[in-house]
Amino acid sequence: MDETTTPQDQRTRSRAAAAPSTPRGRRAWSRRRWITLLAVGVLAALLAWNTVSVLTRTAEASGEQIVRLPGGDIHVAQNGPPGAPTVVLLHGLAGSTPWWDPVLPALRDLHVVRVDLLGHGRSAKPVDGYGMAEQARRVGAVLDKLGVRRATVVGHSTGGAVATSLAEQRRDLVAAIALIDTGPRLDAFLGDSFAGRLLTTPVVGELLWRLRTDSVIRDALSTAFTRKVRIPDQFIADIRGMTYRSLTATDEASSAYVKERPIPDRLAGLGLPTLVIFGSQDRRWQPSSAQDYRRVPHARIESLDGVGHTPMLEDPDTTGALLHGFALETAPR
Numbered sequence: 001m002d003e004t005t006t007p008q009d010q011r012t013r014s015r016a017a018a019a020p021s022t023p024r025g026r027r028a029w030s031r032r033r034w035i036t037l038l039a040v041g042v043l044a045a046l047l048a049w050n051t052v053s054v055l056t057r058t059a060e061a062s063g064e065q066i067v068r069l070p071g072g073d074i075h076v077a078q079n080g081p082p083g084a085p086t087v088v089l090l091h092g093l094a095g096s097t098p099w100w101d102p103v104l105p106a107l108r109d110l111h112v113v114r115v116d117l118l119g120h121g122r123s124a125k126p127v128d129g130y131g132m133a134e135q136a137r138r139v140g141a142v143l144d145k146l147g148v149r150r151a152t153v154v155g156h157s158t159g160g161a162v163a164t165s166l167a168e169q170r171r172d173l174v175a176a177i178a179l180i181d182t183g184p185r186l187d188a189f190l191g192d193s194f195a196g197r198l199l200t201t202p203v204v205g206e207l208l209w210r211l212r213t214d215s216v217i218r219d220a221l222s223t224a225f226t227r228k229v230r231i232p233d234q235f236i237a238d239i240r241g242m243t244y245r246s247l248t249a250t251d252e253a254s255s256a257y258v259k260e261r262p263i264p265d266r267l268a269g270l271g272l273p274t275l276v277i278f279g280s281q282d283r284r285w286q287p288s289s290a291q292d293y294r295r296v297p298h299a300r301i302e303s304l305d306g307v308g309h310t311p312m313l314e315d316p317d318t319t320g321a322l323l324h325g326f327a328l329e330t331a332p333r
Contacts, residue, residue: 092157096121106320119246226308
């Protein structure tokens with residue numbers, strides 16, 4: 001040791017060497033902080049841009065038969081003899097007219113009108129207009145333009161809420177109503193798949209929607225079925241063709257409609273012939289909640305053993321036969 005160097009001098013030099021407060025150290029630390037803040041800012045800006053972009057996207061209607069309506073055109077598909085009793089089929093959330101294909105053979109002697117609800121299938125996808133009452137008014141306007149005067153209206157899941165709202169509005173048009181796995185009250189909801197829950201999470205949902213793949217969509221659909229069924233590629237294509245706004249706004253509107261007043265209470269005072277079909281193994285709504293519909297005078301409740309949320313695909317023969325018999329029983333004389 002240099003005799004002129006004291007221990008105190010060594011401690012002072014060590015502290016000076018280790019201190020991050022040198023000009024070079026301060027510049028490096030400031031640069032790292034600036035890069036981090038810039039990266040966070042760019043990421044936040046990209047997420048905000050994606051959210052706005054996804055939420056404001058719209059699309060026009062397409063297909064062979066389009067009914068032109070203010071605020072959004074509607075795609076319809078018709079089958080069977082025009083002079084036969086009319087059955088109107090309304091799909092559920094994220095569904096479309098092809099979801100009814102498996103029951104069409106059972107209804108071949110009836111005039112079947114399938115409607116793509118606003119925001120779904122080949123119908124227009126505007127920014128708004130997804131309330132249940134608005135959807136129902138639109139369905140009524142479609143039937144008026146098609147010349148349908150009386151019909152048995154069938155709704156699956158969310159489509160059942162639209163059918164109920166149409167019955168509330170148009171007693172002249174709805175002769176009878178059939179509901180397929182339509183949750184009667186909000187607290188009977190069992191939940192959605194993990195992917196489905198993520199899709200409705202703000203910011204995350206919009207990002208996932210941007211990055212969605214067929215496998216993500218199939219996972220989100222998993223709770224819609226209990227029996228093993230083949231999910232047609234057309235289902236996936238129709239969901240990919242939706243906008244994020246049309247999906248989430250319809251979901252929110254359906255929940256608000258049921259929360260405001262349970263479906264059985266809405267139907268109880270209408271005096272309509274009512275058929276309720278429910279899968280005994282529904283994974284989205286408590287199967288036992290189907291018994292709530294006993295509050296509807298003379299309602300007929302059919303529970304399908306081993307069937308989940310989508311009887312049209314899981315047991316089309318039984319479902320089609322039930323709908324056919326009900327439509328003939330309630331057809332205007």
